[in-house]
Amino acid sequence: MTLAETIEKIKDELNNLQDRTGVPVKVILDLVAFLLLPGKATATKLGKLGLLIKAIADSVEAVVKKGSSRFTPAQSTLDLFNEFIASHPNFPYSKKYSTVTWYYNANMPRIGGTSNQNAGAITFEDRIYFGSRPKRTVSDISAMFHEFVHTMQYRKHGQVVFAAVYVGNYLWNLIKEQFDSVAAYGDIKFEKQAYDWDRRFADWLNSRSSFAPDENRNA
Numbered sequence: 340m341t342l343a344e345t346i347e348k349i350k351d352e353l354n355n356l357q358d359r360t361g362v363p364v365k366v367i368l369d370l371v372a373f374l375l376l377p378g379k380a381t382a383t384k385l386g387k388l389g390l391l392i393k394a395i396a397d398s399v400e401a402v403v404k405k406g407s408s409r410f411t412p413a414q415s416t417l418d419l420f421n422e423f424i425a426s427h428p429n430f431p432y433s434k435k436y437s438t439v440t441w442y443y444n445a446n447m448p449r450i451g452g453t454s455n456q457n458a459g460a461i462t463f464e465d466r467i468y469f470g471s472r473p474k475r476t477v478s479d480i481s482a483m484f485h486e487f488v489h490t491m492q493y494r495k496h497g498q499v500v501f502a503a504v505y506v507g508n509y510l511w512n513l514i515k516e517q518f519d520s521v522a523a524y525g526d527i528k529f530e531k532q533a534y535d536w537d538r539r540f541a542d543w544l545n546s547r548s549s550f551a552p553d554e555n556r557n558a
């Protein structure tokens with residue numbers, strides 16, 4: 340392959356990425372240039388990196404949001420979150436969910452690797468997107484709790500740190516796990532914490548005789 344052909348191929352790949360994720364090619368090139376540029380990490384450079392990360396997150400979210408609708412979880416579901424957190428003093432975040440906005444029918448991104456599945460849900464700051472509307476079952480309510488934990492991680496660390504650590508951790512794991520994308524995803528620090536707590540939440544729900552799985556289904 341000649342250099343010109345290689346450049347054409349990279350351009351095609353970037354355009355593909357832009358079509359699939361909505362992230363403008365220019366933003367990706369800016370990020371690559373930034374990462375390759377030598378020099379110390381100054382406040383100005385870190386500020387620029389923050390803006391780039393924000394531009395990427397905003398682009399991906401705009402694609403995810405397309406065609407989605409808002410929904411309000413049943414108060415009884417939010418009460419369960421409350422009760423669980425209140426009864427688990429080692430839960431690492433304070434309970435504040437009044438600002439969370441929930442969406443369903445979102446345009447969910449493909450899960451990487453050989454899997455052809457779409458992700459079930461994705462969170463951007465305090466906005467949670469589901470592919471399909473969660474039902475009042477232990478697994479769906481636990482999935483809501485999982486995303487809810489992500490909103491608290493965002494709130495604690497801020498969007499730029501959250502996104503940078505999340506993506507950096509994923510890429511590092513990819514290399515470590517020999518490009519097994521599922522293992523790399525499961526080893527992201529923020530995912531491990533969210534999965535750990537959604538499992539404990541599911542166990543707690545299952546242990547409650549008062550929890551009626553079919554109550555308010557789709558409500």
Ligand SMILES: [Zn+2]
Nearest residue numbers: 485489530533
């Ligand atoms: Zn997650």
